[in-house]
Amino acid sequence: MLHIILLQIQTYRSDAGLQCLSLFQDMDTSSPSVFVNAELLRMHVGKKVRAVVHVIQSDGEITTGKSTDEHQLIVKGLPHVSLMSYVEVIGIAESDQSIRTETWTNFGNTFDTQSYNQVCQLANGEFKGLFL
Amino acid sequence: MFSSSQFDATSAFAGGGFSFTQQTQPTDSTPSPAKSRETQGLVPVTVKQISEASQSGDEKSNFVINGVDVANVTVVGMVFEKVGRNTDVAFILDDGTGRMKCRRWMNENFDSIEMEEILDGMYVRVNGHLKSFQGAKQLVAFSVRPVTNFDEVTFHFIDCIHNHLQTKSQGEGLTPTQPQLVDTSLSTPMRNGSNGSQTAPSSQLSGQFSIDGLKSCDQLVLDYLQQPSSIGQEKGIHRDELSRQLKFPVEKIMESIRSLEEEGLIYSTIDEFHYKSTASG
Numbered sequence: 001m002l003h004i005i006l007l008q009i010q011t012y013r014s015d016a017g018l019q020c021l022s023l024f025q026d027m028d029t030s031s032p033s034v035f036v037n038a039e040l041l042r043m044h045v046g047k048k049v050r051a052v053v054h055v056i057q058s059d060g061e062i063t064t065g066k067s068t069d070e071h072q073l074i075v076k077g078l079p080h081v082s083l084m085s086y087v088e089v090i091g092i093a094e095s096d097q098s099i100r101t102e103t104w105t106n107f108g109n110t111f112d113t114q115s116y117n118q119v120c121q122l123a124n125g126e127f128k129g130l131f132l
Numbered sequence: 133m134f135s136s137s138q139f140d141a142t143s144a145f146a147g148g149g150f151s152f153t154q155q156t157q158p159t160d161s162t163p164s165p166a167k168s169r170e171t172q173g174l175v176p177v178t179v180k181q182i183s184e185a186s187q188s189g190d191e192k193s194n195f196v197i198n199g200v201d202v203a204n205v206t207v208v209g210m211v212f213e214k215v216g217r218n219t220d221v222a223f224i225l226d227d228g229t230g231r232m233k234c235r236r237w238m239n240e241n242f243d244s245i246e247m248e249e250i251l252d253g254m255y256v257r258v259n260g261h262l263k264s265f266q267g268a269k270q271l272v273a274f275s276v277r278p279v280t281n282f283d284e285v286t287f288h289f290i291d292c293i294h295n296h297l298q299t300k301s302q303g304e305g306l307t308p309t310q311p312q313l314v315d316t317s318l319s320t321p322m323r324n325g326s327n328g329s330q331t332a333p334s335s336q337l338s339g340q341f342s343i344d345g346l347k348s349c350d351q352l353v354l355d356y357l358q359q360p361s362s363i364g365q366e367k368g369i370h371r372d373e374l375s376r377q378l379k380f381p382v383e384k385i386m387e388s389i390r391s392l393e394e395e396g397l398i399y400s401t402i403d404e405f406h407y408k409s410t411a412s413g
Contacts, residue, residue, distance in 0.1 A: 027231065027232040028232075032228060035228070105253075105255060108282060115290065118290075127296065130229070130292055130296060131229045131289075132180070
């Protein structure tokens with residue numbers, strides 16, 4: 001019985017979801033997340049950014065990590081993550097050294113930070129038009 | 133697949149005046165110099181690029197990005213608002229540059245099996261066809277695969293930049309050998325979760341292509357002499373080799389050599405035919 005009710009609720013949500021989809025007139029490029037490293041972060045304070053950090057310390061509320069250009073960054077709002085893992089944080093740059101998390105993804109234990117760092121530079125420089 | 137086992141690419145295209153002597157293709161795709169629209173394959177793009185694409189022709193839903201017709205694209209981003217029905221699965225793809233609608237039709241069992249694995253918040257690679265529906269651009273996906281090695285995310289954006297440069301330079305009429313000077317480290321296929329890090333794209337990428345797109349003979353000669361292989365040669369490069377490789381007549385090469393020498397960028401070595409770059413590379 002409960003199973004049937006749940007199914008009905010799910011279908012209702014799906015339909016509602018579809019309606020939301022059709023209201024979505026065209027593509028939405030209004031809130032991109034800028035690729036940043038520590039150096040670029042300060043140019044986008046207050047804006048939505050994305051960065052990959054190598055976790056050095058994690059105490060539940062504040063996470064300290066190394067940016068892809070080897071500086072220290074503070075990330076707020078991450079749950080406890082294992083040390084030495086790479087985490088991509090998407091959120092609002094609160095200061096030139098900290099980001100408040102909105103979404104995050106665990107990028108695992110191996111990651112090419114050098115390449116990502118170069119993408120940050122290219123995406124903010126010569127090829128900004130492809131991103132922002 | 134359609135690898136070069138079927139025909140010898142070098143001899144097949146030799147008559148057309150293209151030579152692949154210097155650059156060996158590390159990719160597994162057949163080196164087709166004619167970038168016809170039908171054989172273009174998947175074009176790596178960002179959602180921002182798609183949003184700025186214009187549409188060519190009448191109702192013919194042909195999208196134009198960078199002046200080239202684009203039909204099939206590959207995008208990497210996060211899935212949101214996944215909605216599954218019997219006939220199709222729809223979701224929003226957010227790649228950080230924008231959000232766009234995607235739809236996957238459930239034609240075969242494989243389609244539903246593949247889409248079942250996909251959850252909101254997952255990073256995926258979507259390969260699909262660009263379509264216009266009721267004025268809105270949409271991606272009709274035929275493949276949605278979760279990303280397992282996140283270097284793929286970095287790779288995708290580098291791929292987008294690379295493709296952008298390549299179509300831009302081809303549009304401005306550079307010789308086809310030019311783009312290959314930078315792409316060998318970028319086109320190694322790494323889409324299937326290879327371990328270990330890739331070498332970083334060298335800073336050659338932004339240095340090789342000047343802002344106005346056209347390279348003068350002087351710049352080409354200098355670039356050639358500044359390559360590590362040229363710098364490694366003690367006695368320098370003979371001007372005939374420059375003429376042959378860069379496809380310019382010897383007189384033009386000599387003109388460039390003279391002006392570069394005056395600027396102090398190159399110098400002659402064992403005789404007046406051999407030159408080396410003054411930069412130590």
